[in-house]
Amino acid sequence: MAKKAHKPTVVEKKLVGVADVVITAAEKRKDPTLTIPVRALSNVTFNERKGLIEMGKRKQARSFFNMAMAKKFMQTVLVADALAELQRANLTTSLREIYYRTKHTIKNSHENTLDTQDESDPIIEDLEVSLAALREELHVRAENAGSIVGPVVFVDDGDRVDCTRLGKGGYSVPSIVEPEYLQIARCTADFVLLVEKGTQWNRLSEDKFWRRYNCVLLTGNGQPPRGVRRLARRLHEEKSLPVYVLVDNDPWGYYIYSVIKQGSINLAFESQRMAIPKAKFIGLSSADPEAYGLPRNVGIKLNEKDTARAKELLNYNWFQKKPWQEEIKRMLSSGLKYELDALANKDFQYLTKRYLPRKLKEKDWLD
Amino acid sequence: MAKKAHKPTVVEKKLVGVADVVITAAEKRKDPTLTIPVRALSNVTFNERKGLIEMGKRKQARSFFNMAMAKKFMQTVLVADALAELQRANLTTSLREIYYRTKHTIKNSHENTLDTQDESDPIIEDLEVSLAALREELHVRAENAGSIVGPVVFVDDGDRVDCTRLGKGGYSVPSIVEPEYLQIARCTADFVLLVEKGTQWNRLSEDKFWRRYNCVLLTGNGQPPRGVRRLARRLHEEKSLPVYVLVDNDPWGYYIYSVIKQGSINLAFESQRMAIPKAKFIGLSSADPEAYGLPRNVGIKLNEKDTARAKELLNYNWFQKKPWQEEIKRMLSSGLKYELDALANKDFQYLTKRYLPRKLKEKDWLD
Numbered sequence: 231m232a233k234k235a236h237k238p239t240v241v242e243k244k245l246v247g248v249a250d251v252v253i254t255a256a257e258k259r260k261d262p263t264l265t266i267p268v269r270a271l272s273n274v275t276f277n278e279r280k281g282l283i284e285m286g287k288r289k290q291a292r293s294f295f296n297m298a299m300a301k302k303f304m305q306t307v308l309v310a311d312a313l314a315e316l317q318r319a320n321l322t323t324s325l326r327e328i329y330y331r332t333k334h335t336i337k338n339s340h341e342n343t344l345d346t347q348d349e350s351d352p353i354i355e356d357l358e359v360s361l362a363a364l365r366e367e368l369h370v371r372a373e374n375a376g377s378i379v380g381p382v383v384f385v386d387d388g389d390r391v392d393c394t395r396l397g398k399g400g401y402s403v404p405s406i407v408e409p410e411y412l413q414i415a416r417c418t419a420d421f422v423l424l425v426e427k428g429t430q431w432n433r434l435s436e437d438k439f440w441r442r443y444n445c446v447l448l449t450g451n452g453q454p455p456r457g458v459r460r461l462a463r464r465l466h467e468e469k470s471l472p473v474y475v476l477v478d479n480d481p482w483g484y485y486i487y488s489v490i491k492q493g494s495i496n497l498a499f500e501s502q503r504m505a506i507p508k509a510k511f512i513g514l515s516s517a518d519p520e521a522y523g524l525p526r527n528v529g530i531k532l533n534e535k536d537t538a539r540a541k542e543l544l545n546y547n548w549f550q551k552k553p554w555q556e557e558i559k560r561m562l563s564s565g566l567k568y569e570l571d572a573l574a575n576k577d578f579q580y581l582t583k584r585y586l587p588r589k590l591k592e593k594d595w596l597d
Numbered sequence: 598m599a600k601k602a603h604k605p606t607v608v609e610k611k612l613v614g615v616a617d618v619v620i621t622a623a624e625k626r627k628d629p630t631l632t633i634p635v636r637a638l639s640n641v642t643f644n645e646r647k648g649l650i651e652m653g654k655r656k657q658a659r660s661f662f663n664m665a666m667a668k669k670f671m672q673t674v675l676v677a678d679a680l681a682e683l684q685r686a687n688l689t690t691s692l693r694e695i696y697y698r699t700k701h702t703i704k705n706s707h708e709n710t711l712d713t714q715d716e717s718d719p720i721i722e723d724l725e726v727s728l729a730a731l732r733e734e735l736h737v738r739a740e741n742a743g744s745i746v747g748p749v750v751f752v753d754d755g756d757r758v759d760c761t762r763l764g765k766g767g768y769s770v771p772s773i774v775e776p777e778y779l780q781i782a783r784c785t786a787d788f789v790l791l792v793e794k795g796t797q798w799n800r801l802s803e804d805k806f807w808r809r810y811n812c813v814l815l816t817g818n819g820q821p822p823r824g825v826r827r828l829a830r831r832l833h834e835e836k837s838l839p840v841y842v843l844v845d846n847d848p849w850g851y852y853i854y855s856v857i858k859q860g861s862i863n864l865a866f867e868s869q870r871m872a873i874p875k876a877k878f879i880g881l882s883s884a885d886p887e888a889y890g891l892p893r894n895v896g897i898k899l900n901e902k903d904t905a906r907a908k909e910l911l912n913y914n915w916f917q918k919k920p921w922q923e924e925i926k927r928m929l930s931s932g933l934k935y936e937l938d939a940l941a942n943k944d945f946q947y948l949t950k951r952y953l954p955r956k957l958k959e960k961d962w963l964d
Contacts, residue, residue, distance in 0.1 A: 324796040327941035373795030377769040386764020397753020402769035428740030574694035
């Protein structure tokens with residue numbers, strides 16, 4: 231833990247630049263302003279060529295000439311300062327801890343710098359966007375929330391982590407998987423299988439599916455968290471691995487797939503480094519119950535929310551391809567959705583031994 | 598994956614015994630009955646000597662002479678059969694998949710064996726209790742939900758997993774950590790630190806706290822799941838490690854600690870193999886804000902639910918020791934609760950560098 235001579239990172243320089251805005255403005259006797267891209271639906275577009283949801287170019291100059299704005303500005307500088315501290319010390323932390331770190335009573339007053347985390351979170355988002363730095367590059371993490379097994383070797387803090395030698399449990403995917411923290415030393419897999427639910431990931435891990443089909447098995451236990459998405463993206467990009475996504479056959483499964491593929495509207499800024507436009511949807515498809523002989527009584531009736539959501543998806547730009555329209559309409563006309571778990575109706579190992587092998591053999595996926 | 602000659606497990610024999618009850622009854626022309634311990638608050642006691650919550654000895658004979666009961670009996674036999682299948686094939690699965698596996702349309706009818714998972718889950722609990730087999734021994738798992746780092750080596754599926762060499766991310770704790778699945782090959786740690794929240798676990802893992810203080814760092818990202826509790830218990834029992842529990846300073850943190858220590862009322866049956874009666878509460882204590890100089894403005898006002906819950910805890914048998922009464926009353930009289938995250942107010946690494954070292958040095962914990 232010996233201190234090295236400090237060489238500021240690119241991100242640190244950008245963060246320090248935020249404070250410079252104030253100084254420069256003060257020197258020029260002008261109001262300080264920050265230029266921040268507009269984060270609103272109106273400034274989000276689907277780039278068809280790239281296949282991803284992008285933020286537009288519209289920006290907003292935030293000036294700070296009234297008292298309310300002055301407080302916000304002060305908060306922005308405080309948060310930028312805390313984030314710069316993380317860079318200098320090479321630490322990572324959570325949104326909540328940044329809130330606590332920057333919360334103080336303002337000198338000679340009873341007022342707090344911040345009252346709730348609702349004040350610091352949007353500032354961090356603003357900084358992400360305006361400094362063009364991913365949250366992970368700002369060293370802000372969420373929880374570890376995912377597992378990986380298969381023929382890939384990472385280097386994490388100098389340790390070589392060989393994911394073929396971690397039993398059934400696998401490696402716990404960190405929240406931050408940026409190259410400065412996690413290096414992909416070696417990967418001989420042919421593809422990544424990103425499984426929505428932990429249960430099916432456990433099934434496949436237990437059955438050593440990755441060994442027979444030479445793949446990496448990845449899960450985020452539900453809607454995949456940023457670390458899992460970013461890791462899939464890195465394996466895709468750096469190791470040229472196709473990514474197949476396996477989700478429940480319901481509108482939420484389609485949506486999870488679409489976020490992995492082209493990003494989300496809320497976090498459009500991040501698509502550039504999170505989305506995987508070539509990701510394929512391997513199932514469950516609404517055609518699977520018939521193709522694989524799943525009985526109707528393991529289907530679940532679509533409720534009103536499901537139906538409304540499926541109809542919304544039909545209108546999304548990125549679901550306009552004919553096979554997708556058919557996929558969603560088939561679900562609507564059957565009136566049923568199917569969970570991945572329902573495959574167990576045939577046999578506990580049906581997923582490993584029949585379903586996925588046939589899917590892969592027939593290249594039966596949607597784009 | 599070559600098949601070996603099948604030697605039934607103890608659990609499998611017990612499961613097959615469930616079907617035998619029917620056959621024996623049929624032969625004797627009697628109604629089949631199963632004897633099941635009563636799962637109700639009235640049959641739960643706190644064993645002060647052992648320091649754990651236990652199920653009493655009251656049992657209930659379930660006979661099945663009417664049609665409604667006949668269906669339940671049929672379901673019990675079906676579920677027992679599915680569980681026996683898991684034993685024979687040496688597979689694990691989830692509650693949900695057992696539901697799907699046993700769901701069929703009854704021959705020559707439109708009726709299903711089960712309509713919802715609400716019918717199969719209680720049957721599995723009944724079987725756990727009446728066969729005296731933990732859910733994990735029945736091969737029923739939940740999701741992987743926890744991480745571990747530190748000087749411990751596991752054997753998982755024949756792989757040696759050295760938790761000092763898994764970077765910051767660590768080993769993803771499986772849902773089932775019974776000795777048949779996970780062996781503790783080596784452990785040179787002095788204690789286990791079980792951290793409620795993933796954020797603080799990440800802080801400690803990033804700072805390699807386990808190396809300096811020679812401990813195992815374990816988290817379940819919130820209320821610890823069964824796998825994490827069971828693993829802490831095994832490390833405690835098999836390797837004689839003290840277990841220190843670090844939680845938020847609020848009534849829910851106290852409760853999490855108490856479940857780790859003496860088990861819960863709902864799952865009293867499992868305390869025998871899950872509870873750690875010697876576990877210590879290392880913090881956050883309601884005495885810490887003063888001792889460690891945490892400002893009042895990082896405390897959060899107790900709401901009505903908090904206050905009511907804290908008062909309930911004051912009446913629990915296992916919180917009757919004087920230091921615990923003082924601990925809880927001090928929180929109530931301060932009117933504030935504190936999150937672990939609030940320690941970041943002092944410094945991002947305060948937990949690693951000041952708080953825990955002093956706690957350990959002063960042996961400042963509650964029993």
